[in-house]
Amino acid sequence: MAMQRVTVFVCVFLHLYLVEAAPKISLVKTLPGFNGTFPSKHYSGYVSLEGNPPKNLFYYFVVSERNPTRDPVVLWLNGGPGCSSFDGFVYEHGPFNFEAAKQGGGLPILHLNPYSWSKVANIIYLDSPAGVGFSYSPNTSSYITGDIQTAADTHLFLLKWFEQYPEFRANPFYMTGESYAGIYIPTLASDINKGIKSGLKPVINLKGYMVGNGVCDRDFDGNALVPFAHGMGLISNNMFKEAEALCKGKYHTSTNANCEKILNKIDSILDGLNRYDILEPCFHKPGVNDVPNGNLSFVPDSFKQLGVTDKPLAVRKRMYGRAWPFRAPVQEGIIPSWPQLMREISVPCTNDIVATEWLNNDAVRKAINANPESGKWNLCADIRYSHDAGSMISYHKNSTANGYRVLIYSGDHDMCVPFTGTQSWIQSLGYKIVDEWRPWLSNGQTAGFLEKYAGDFTFLTIKGAGHTVPEYKPRESLEFFDRWLQGKKI
Structure with missing residues (x-):
């Protein structure tokens, strides 16, 4: 019993030490x-x-x-x-x-x-x-x-x-x-x-x-998409066999014009999918046909301002990490940042409103000790990065x-x-x-x-x-x- 009391005391002491030793500020x-x-x-x-x-x-x-x-x-x-x-x-x-x-x-x-x-x-x-x-x-x-x-x-x-x-x-x-x-x-x-x-x-x-x-x-990463798409039933067996024959398993480095043609066809077929989870729907930009009669009355104003025409999908921002559009695996050299990509192309299925609004709130930033000099918080930054x-x-x-x-x-x-x-x-x-x-x-x-x-x-x-x-x-x-x-x- 005495030994148990000593053990309990030591555990409590260690916990208190742990709590107090970290920087109080x-x-x-x-x-x-x-x-x-x-x-x-x-x-x-x-x-x-x-x-x-x-x-x-x-x-x-x-x-x-x-x-x-x-x-x-x-x-x-x-x-x-x-x-x-x-x-x-x-x-x-x-x-x-x-x-x-x-x-x-x-x-x-x-x-x-x-x-x-x-x-x-x-x-x-x-x-x-x-x-x-x-x-x-x-x-x-x-x-x-x-x-x-x-x-x-x-x-x-x-x-x-x-x-x-x-x-x-x-x-x-x-x-x-x-x-x-x-x-x-x-x-x-x-x-x-x-x-x-x-x-x-x-x-x-x-x-x-x-x-x-x-x-x-x-x-390995660059050659993965086509076999994945075939295995998931996203492209036909004939299309996969054609890609195999023309590209010979090299789906991102081939210089064969016929290979490129079939890959572009596959890209167009996969284009409407959420690349970050093929089971999930996408957030869309204006102009898609899934908005009944163009009626956006059910869409919150904050989403409309960002061009979102779907009903919001709970809190999910859907994506991030890092996805390279289409078949481009990570290459040696400069990698375009997400802000750079979004200035040039439409990156699909994305939304990060909840995190952006919370982390740019002055009270939140003060509570977590974020320095104002860090500027506006963005999910992904416009940096110049080399692989x-x-x-x-x-x-x-x-x-x-x-x-x-x-x-x-x-x-x-x-x-x-x-x-x-x-x-x-x-x-x-x-x-x-x-x-x-x-x-x-x-x-x-x-x-x-x-x-x-x-x-x-x-x-x-x-x-x-x-x-x-x-x-x-x-x-x-x-x-x-x-x-x-x-x-x-x-």
Whole structure:
């Protein structure tokens, strides 16, 4: 009994220490739109990176609701490149569900999210690189960057963050993200591993990483769409056979004019689909024929102003991460930012009104310690970004060779980064299968399929999910996230 009292005292002391050791100036006490008590501590603010010019990287940190002293610390990164990680916070697995304001305006109403990833882990949402979200620099020349520099800056951010939050240094550390974070995360893992080997302090207790619907390799990703479209019944068998014969499996690098002709035909057939989830409807621009008699009376004014003529689809903004229109995989060199793309083409099925209105509210920005110098918050920033790290296949091989656990997961209805390409590059690694392809269950139902390879490398699909998996399948996402972090069989 005495030993039990001592144990309870130690646990209470550690919890109190954890709460108090973090920077008090960063504590988030209230959030506009939410009435209630936070189920765990929230912190947000900046980590400044010295340099010429300096960079100020913004983070929002949600302490685990379960056991903060033992649960992993997990870094979340959205893709783009150049998209804010508040995408994940607002629309995917943050501590709140956002209920859009009724017609007439006002801030969204926040409710506790029963499937928040902070139920089982300490989550850092980071706006990266500088110029994205609330992260900024006094000199916008910092907004010219690329894969290598972004990984170096994020590594430095983590070293400084663990200096500010020393009570979390011993916790297992993982990284996860989606879409273009398929580049961010393996390159960052490589930098962290090099830092550990060179004796950098504090030591980051890296254990592994997860990537969802992530880009990896130009050829594998670029050749994935046509087989995916055929397998999903989106193009005919004859059309697929013609594409195979004319393009010989090379659907993005072929110079054959007849190949290009059939690919353009396929593009036109797929054009009306939501590329981020082929099961979901799209938000449309004016002029589509699905508005009865041109009557927009049922559409909120805020949507009309943005040219939206559908009824709003709940809170979903539908998309982000990063999708390249049509067949263009991630290429070496400058990648157009989302704002740049939208000035030149119509990017379909998109809406981010809820996050934009909430995060640009003065009271919200004050509550989360966002510096006014960061300017207006946008889901994706107009930065100049270069893909300069090449294929991620060698990075993944290096990670497993150094003992890091890897989980690659795919929403199986994403046409932006189709699972067919992801499965192909994983098979190219040549790892021995140690757990053969099988279903995995959530709530007693098949939630997807899984295959595990030597070196603790796992590939997992989520049935019926699109590009941003936790947005579509929150319960299932929390389950595989928790099981994998704990090292349990999924």
